[in-house]
Amino acid sequence: MLELYIKHTEQMKRHIEMLNALFIHATEGIVVVDGQGVIAMMNPTAKQLFGYDEEELIGNKIELLVPIRYARSHASLRMGYMGAPQARGMGHNRDLFARRSDGTEFPVEVSLSPFATSEGDFVVAFVVDITDRKRQENDLRAANEEIQKLNTELEMRVTQRTQELAETLLKLETSQQEVIRALEKERELNDMKSKFVTIASHEFRTPLATILSSASLIGRYVHTEEDEKRQKHVHRIKSAVNNLTEILNDFLSVGKLEEGRMHSVPVEVDLPACCSELMDEIKGVCKEGQQIFYQHEGAAEAWLDKHLIRNVLINLLSNAIKYSESYTDIWLRTRVDEAGVHLEIQDQGIGIPESDQTNIFERFFRAHNAGNAQGTGLGLNIVKKYLDLMKGEISFTSKTGKGTTFYINLPNYAPSAA
Incomplete structure (x- = not known):
């Protein structure tokens, strides 16, 4: 026991x-x-x-x-x-x-x-x-939401491309012989030329149709009390001509840049006077209620290629006007100091989506929120190449729905100093 x-x-x-x-x-x-x-x-x-x-x-x-x-x-x-x-x-x-x-x-x-x-x-x-498990669940949920978002965007893009394809096919049916000749010629061109033709045909059609319809309608308004209607169509014609001019300038600039026929030749420029003169010209294309404000700091004189910097500013200010709503403000700020010449163009427009920002200076690229706004997708590419010729740099900050600010830094020295 x-x-x-x-x-x-x-x-x-x-x-x-x-x-x-x-x-x-x-x-x-x-x-x-x-x-x-x-x-x-x-x-x-x-x-x-x-x-x-x-x-x-x-x-x-x-x-x-x-x-x-x-x-x-x-x-x-x-x-x-x-x-x-x-x-x-x-x-x-x-x-x-x-x-x-x-x-x-x-x-x-x-x-x-x-x-x-x-x-x-x-x-x-x-x-x-279960902190780690919850974190993983949240990460998985966020990934699923992102996938759903991408799927939705993809479906929208497919729908949009399908609609564009249907419209193109309808137009091709009415001009089959012309299209065949155009395609035969297009096969002989390189990839850049092919894209050029596509963009040009699309961008010229809208302003030309506007000019034609407005010119036809103006003749109908013969009475004094109809002057407001006449002026409306005159304004539409001017706007359409400006669009065509911008498109032509873009295409001509690309050609000159590709052929190496453009060079930077700095001259001594009164920067505030140059910018003020430019603003007086460009105000004519502002939308109703839009205002452009200009500020300058530092010395007035700077060594710049006046033609190239003028085209850069015209392009960026035109974009600010085009992609901003009426009754919004646009700012142009310039500064000259020991480090060089600094320019800043700020708007309150639609902004550049974060997913598009890395491609914004590529040729023919347009942000997916550009909508129906006229444009070739060449402007910012040309701006970048102009600044490269001037040994300058460009950067930007942007937030969708809030606006975009471009920052430009340029050297400031006479040709002999270079």
């Missing part, structure tokens, strides 16, 4: 040691509370999770580990659970949070298991910090 008792005692001791090891080394936080919600025990993992020493928690209510905003409702739920305890997880279909000793909160999973001893009823809570 004695041997059997000793053997049984040793087995009990091993079991207790194993249970104690499981309790101490468990990777989950384990918190034991009595029937009144008072903390009776907690393992090292739980102490590490919550940032408390054991003596700080033993004898305190479990609500100490619950976010303050949930403490009262938790006490009510706890008492309801103790009325009919059973093993289960907490917070089904809800996010659960626990509170550390410093007041910070973290997401958790909690499982409850009731048990009874000679000292009364108890509940053991297994607590797992």
Whole structure:
């Protein structure tokens, strides 16, 4: 009997040691509370999770580990659970949070298991910090949302391209012979020339149609009281001619740049006078209520290629006008200092989408939010090449719906100094 008792005692001791090891080394936080919600025990993992020493928690209510905003409702739920305890997880279909000793909160999973001893009823809570899992879920959710967004954009672009293709096919049917001749000639051109023809045919059509229709309608308004209508069509013709001029200038500039027939020849320029003169000219194409403001700092004289810098400013200011709504402001700021010549053109327009910003200086590229605004996609490419000729640099900041600011830095020295 004695041997059997000793053997049984040793087995009990091993079991207790194993249970104690499981309790101490468990990777989950384990918190034991009595029937009144008072903390009776907690393992090292739980102490590490919550940032408390054991003596700080033993004898305190479990609500100490619950976010303050949930403490009262938790006490009510706890008492309801103790009325009919059973093993289960907490917070089904809800996010659960626990509170550390410093007041910070973290997401958790909690499982409850009731048990009874000679000292009364108890509940053991297994607590797992799921911060990393939540972060991964959020990352996955964000990735799914981005995929859905890209799918939507792709569908819209496919629809748009399909519609454009249908319109093109309809026009091809009415001029089949001309198209065949154009295609035969187009095959002999390189890729840049092919794109040039496509852009030109599209961009010239709208202003020419405007000029034709307005010129036809002007003849109908012969009475003095109809002068307002005449002026409206005159303005449309002027605007269309300006568009054609801009397109032609772009194409001619590309040709000269490709052939290497353009060079930078700096001359001494009165920069404020040059900019003021340019602004007087370009104000005529402003939309209703648009204003252009000019500021200058530093010396007035600077060594620049007057023709190239004028074309750069015309292009950037024209874009600012074109892609801004009526009754918005545009700013041109210039500064001459020891570092060189600095120009800044700021608008309150539609902005450049972040996804398009890396391609904005490429030839024929147009941002996807450009809509129906006239343009060849050559302007900023030409600006960049002009500035390269002048040994200058261009950068920009832009936010969709807020506007764009271009920054230009140029050297300031006479040709002999170069």
